[in-house]
Amino acid sequence: MQRRKSIKNMALLAGGLVALPHWAKAWSLESLPPMALPPLPMLEGNTLALIIEAIIPESETKGAKSLGVPAFINTMLADCYEKKVVDNVEKSLARVEGIAQAKFQQGFAALPLAQKQALLLELEKGEDKDLKDFYSLIKNLTIQGYTTSEYVQTTFLKYEMVPGHYYGCVPVKS
Template identity: 25%
Template sequence: MNRRTAVQRVALLLGGTVLGAEMFLQYGCKPAANKDAAEAGAKTLPDFFTKEEIAYLDEIAETIIPRTDTPGAKDAKVGEFMNVMVRDCYRPEEQKVFREGMKKIEALSKEKYGNGFMQIQPEQRKELLTMLDKEAKEYTKTPEYKAKKEALDKEEAIKDSLERAKGNFGYDKASIPRHYFRMMKELTLLGFFTSEPGATKALRYVAIPGKYEPCIPYNKGDKAWAT
């Protein structure tokens, strides 16, 4: 599965666009900053998250896509994928929301279950993230969010007109950051379905290039195609 197809499928599953998708499609989340770092003698930019935080994100992702008879999110190293995406493809304000969201999950876990997310049981993790998933879905429906978005859209439309008058057609519009769990869920799905385990074991896979077969039999219950 190529990047564009993966982004389209995740967007379809979540009913909207995927944050950072444009950068991911264009650069694979390796912008000029990484090139500059390489030229300076470093192989890549420093990690945005610590090893402990990446492990934490792995557990969140594994709760969303657990291992069953097929690989789970940890098998696909989704925590490391999130680290790269948040570092390279998110704006500073989005990075802040994402990191603060991790703290909120930890605080909610302690408040609800008396222990941090890494210590609670799988059933409790699932219950907590299900609650946050519902909250994330309702987030854009609140009057406060709608009012902020309407005001920002008007402000950005004026700025866009001014920039276009100057001949600047690459104006980057500001936007209201998404709910932090929406970000985590997007990256979990995108990271998993663009990984080798996700594409070859959770989905049916035929290596490309390969011979042309105009008609492939499909039986009810078969896995979706990765390619």
């Protein structure tokens, strides 16, 4: 065994343990880099929120829009998907606006919920691969964001953070 190398490693370890508390207190939320802006411009982001609202609308329970699913999808697009996919989402959101103008002579935002849902159903069953991919992605992310929200997990799925509670003092029959 090399005694000098061992002593050096122990000294480095001791120095690291002394410096660790200072390092752990040195960062804060303000010192972290700012989060990137959402990948979608405001108009497209609004259209995205309306599409999400049409997929899971408000009823006696909260809808996807009120649970923050648009922010979830923006974060997922920014952090988890390639630029090609995000570009397709942007183009498809603009095309949805164009389809609504052509078919109903008004923007997607002005349409009643039934017409929005009918337009989205046409996208899902249509022949255009880019629009089908776009709608499939948005629908899947909406369902994922909605079902993993705290509201749905605790209200409907009875999610327990630590399942299998341990009851320590239980009388035992002899």
